[in-house]
Amino acid sequence: MYRIDVLIQGYPGKSLCHGGLGWSTIALLRGGGRTILIDVGSFAVRPEFGRQLKAADCAPESVTDVVLTHAHWDHSVNYTLFPQADLWIGRAEMDWATSVEPGFNPLPELYVRDLAQHPRLHLLEDGQAFLPGLTAHLCPGHTPGCLVYRMTGNDVPVVFSGDAAKNRAELLSMATDMTMDAGASRASLDLIWGLWKQAPGTLLIPGHDLTMRLDAAGRPEYIGQRRAGIAAWFSEDLEVMQEFDISAPRF
Structure with a gap:
C-alpha cells in the first residue's frame, strides 16, 4: 500500500547541559494517491528535513497529510511547511495541550494555539481507522x-510508536524516561508490544531510535545503521572543526 522512507532518524539520547535534544523520527509514506508524514520534527531539523524531502522527490506542496503522534515541539512544529496537508492528531492530546498554560515545558504554546484553529485539523479517537491502512491507538x-499508529496493507505491518x-x-x-504518568506509560508499553506481536515480521518505528523488528527470540533488533555526529569550533581557526x-556507544 505504501512505500516508507525514514527521512530523519530518531536518536535515543538527550542533552546533559542544554535542555531538550529533540532528534525525533520523521517517516514518509507514499501510495494510493497520498503522501503522508508521520511527525514533522523541530525547527533545528529543517535544513536536513528539506534535503531529505528533495532527495525523495517530495515537494512540500505534494504532502496530503501530516499525522502527529503528540504535540511536543520536537515532533510537531513543522506542520506549517506543508500548506496543502490535512493535519491529524488525537482529540485527547489537543484537549490537554490547549489547556496548559505557557511554562517551562515541551509544548510550543503558539503552535498549539494555531494548530487548534487549523481549517484542516482532524481530531482522532482511540481505535479510529482514518487514512487507508492506518489506525490510531491511544497510548x-x-x-x-x-x-501510536498501526499501518496495515503492506507485506508486513508497521507500528509507529x-x-x-x-x-x-x-x-x-518496560520503563520510560520523561513521562507524565509512569503507570500509564507502562500500560501503553504493554499495548505497543501487543500491536508489535500481532503479526510476524511487524516493523516498529519509534520516536527516538532506529527502526526495529523482533528476532527469532522475540527481542528487538535494529534495521539499518545509526548516523549521528557533532562538529564544533574549539580552535582559533574557523576552518578547523573537531x-x-x-x-x-563507547563504554
Whole structure:
C-alpha cells in the first residue's frame, strides 16, 4: 500500500547541559494517491528535513497529510511547511495541550494555539481507522493523548510508536524516561508490544531510535545503521572543526 522512507532518524539520547535534544523520527509514506508524514520534527531539523524531502522527490506542496503522534515541539512544529496537508492528531492530546498554560515545558504554546484553529485539523479517537491502512491507538503517559499508529496493507505491518515508546531501552526495560504518568506509560508499553506481536515480521518505528523488528527470540533488533555526529569550533581557526561521532556507544 505504501512505500516508507525514514527521512530523519530518531536518536535515543538527550542533552546533559542544554535542555531538550529533540532528534525525533520523521517517516514518509507514499501510495494510493497520498503522501503522508508521520511527525514533522523541530525547527533545528529543517535544513536536513528539506534535503531529505528533495532527495525523495517530495515537494512540500505534494504532502496530503501530516499525522502527529503528540504535540511536543520536537515532533510537531513543522506542520506549517506543508500548506496543502490535512493535519491529524488525537482529540485527547489537543484537549490537554490547549489547556496548559505557557511554562517551562515541551509544548510550543503558539503552535498549539494555531494548530487548534487549523481549517484542516482532524481530531482522532482511540481505535479510529482514518487514512487507508492506518489506525490510531491511544497510548498515554509521555503526554495524556499520545497516539501510536498501526499501518496495515503492506507485506508486513508497521507500528509507529512515537514517544509512547521512544527507544529500544524503553521497550526492553518496560520503563520510560520523561513521562507524565509512569503507570500509564507502562500500560501503553504493554499495548505497543501487543500491536508489535500481532503479526510476524511487524516493523516498529519509534520516536527516538532506529527502526526495529523482533528476532527469532522475540527481542528487538535494529534495521539499518545509526548516523549521528557533532562538529564544533574549539580552535582559533574557523576552518578547523573537531568532529564527534555519537552514533555508537563507547563504554
